[in-house]
Amino acid sequence: MKVAITGASGLFGRGLVEIFSLRHTVFPLTRSEADITRAEEVRNVIRRLGPDVVVHPAGIPDLDRCEADPARAFLTNVHGTRHVVEAVREARAALVYVSTDAVFDGKKGTPYAETDPAIPFTVYGRTKLRGEGLASTLPEHWIFRVSVLFGPGKTNFVARALEKIAADEQFVAASDQLGSTTYTLDAARTIMDVVEARRFGLYHLSNSGALTRYELAAKAAEFAQLDTRKVIGKPSAEMSRRAVRLKYAVMAMDGLSHAGFDPPRPWQEALKEYVTRLEVRGS
Numbered sequence: 001m002k003v004a005i006t007g008a009s010g011l012f013g014r015g016l017v018e019i020f021s022l023r024h025t026v027f028p029l030t031r032s033e034a035d036i037t038r039a040e041e042v043r044n045v046i047r048r049l050g051p052d053v054v055v056h057p058a059g060i061p062d063l064d065r066c067e068a069d070p071a072r073a074f075l076t077n078v079h080g081t082r083h084v085v086e087a088v089r090e091a092r093a094a095l096v097y098v099s100t101d102a103v104f105d106g107k108k109g110t111p112y113a114e115t116d117p118a119i120p121f122t123v124y125g126r127t128k129l130r131g132e133g134l135a136s137t138l139p140e141h142w143i144f145r146v147s148v149l150f151g152p153g154k155t156n157f158v159a160r161a162l163e164k165i166a167a168d169e170q171f172v173a174a175s176d177q178l179g180s181t182t183y184t185l186d187a188a189r190t191i192m193d194v195v196e197a198r199r200f201g202l203y204h205l206s207n208s209g210a211l212t213r214y215e216l217a218a219k220a221a222e223f224a225q226l227d228t229r230k231v232i233g234k235p236s237a238e239m240s241r242r243a244v245r246l247k248y249a250v251m252a253m254d255g256l257s258h259a260g261f262d263p264p265r266p267w268q269e270a271l272k273e274y275v276t277r278l279e280v281r282g283s
């Protein structure tokens with residue numbers, strides 16, 4: 001297949017490019033090739049490349065940035081996605097849209113299924129849900145909701161934690177928000193399998209198991225043989241953040257199971273692989 005990937009220099013974009021390149025012809029699209037806020041530019045690039053599938057992780061994933069500048073968040077995450085969707089429609093291609101657990105309100109207390117109502121209460125969550133609505137107007141689409149991403153190629157929560165602890169500084173992380181986490185390379189492999197099987201639909205996609213950010217940082221420090229006492233767990237109320245964080249965001253992966261795919265391995269195994277890779281390659 002010919003696969004175009006937006007946001008190719010981003011954290012998930014890099015993982016998607018690495019994995020899809022193993023079996024397909026990949027066109028990595030960075031902002032300089034296609035600024036998604038420019039409809040004409042996006043349409044021209046997609047028309048010229050003629051991909052079978054467009055994978056679209058480009059956007060602004062930072063909750064606080066979106067809360068601080070809703071106009072930019074909507075321009076990029078909603079209008080940008082609209083431009084990608086229209087270009088994909090015109091090219092008669094299929095679309096993979098990358099979404100988030102932030103479409104939920106965090107009040108459920110048991111794992112969120114794909115069938116649960118999405119009620120976002122952050123600017124970021126609202127923009128991503130609008131993006132889902134746009135993607136679902138295409139006859140051939142997949143929506144994958146991922147959670148706290150870590151992976152090679154770009155700094156992320158785990159890399160930042162390890163950097164601080166290695167520098168002998170404390171790393172403060174929330175200890176009262178239970179959620180999921182997603183290793184970009186595992187998620188990209190699953191997306192590729194689902195796309196190749198042409199099982200269109202909405203899927204939750206994270207590594208198996210529930211955890212807090214505190215546990216994620218502490219486990220990473222342990223795998224990197226650093227001092228885990230440098231990781232300090234705090235209630236989220238004590239951490240000044242512009243956007244409210246979800247108290248509960250664990251995702252159930254019923255969609256994948258029903259479609260006959262194994263959910264990705266436990267998060268600890270994925271994290272160990274990533275930390276080892278960081279030590280060997282440095283990124």
Ligand SMILES: NC(=O)c1ccc[n+]([C@@H]2O[C@H](COP(=O)([O-])OP(=O)(O)OC[C@H]3O[C@@H](n4cnc5c(N)ncnc54)[C@H](OP(=O)(O)O)[C@@H]3O)[C@@H](O)[C@H]2O)c1
Nearest residue numbers: 007009010011012031035036058059061100146147148149
């Ligand atoms: N990170 C997480 O923990 C997380 C959790 C759940 C869901 N997600 C979703 O996963 C997706 C990828 O996240 P990520 O962590 O990989 O984000 P990222 O590292 O910030 O990458 C996003 C990419 O989008 C590009 N982009 C931004 N505005 C653009 C524009 N106007 N035109 C073209 N490209 C543009 C950025 O390009 P520049 O480098 O030029 O800015 C960047 O390469 C997002 O859709 C996000 O909502 C992420």
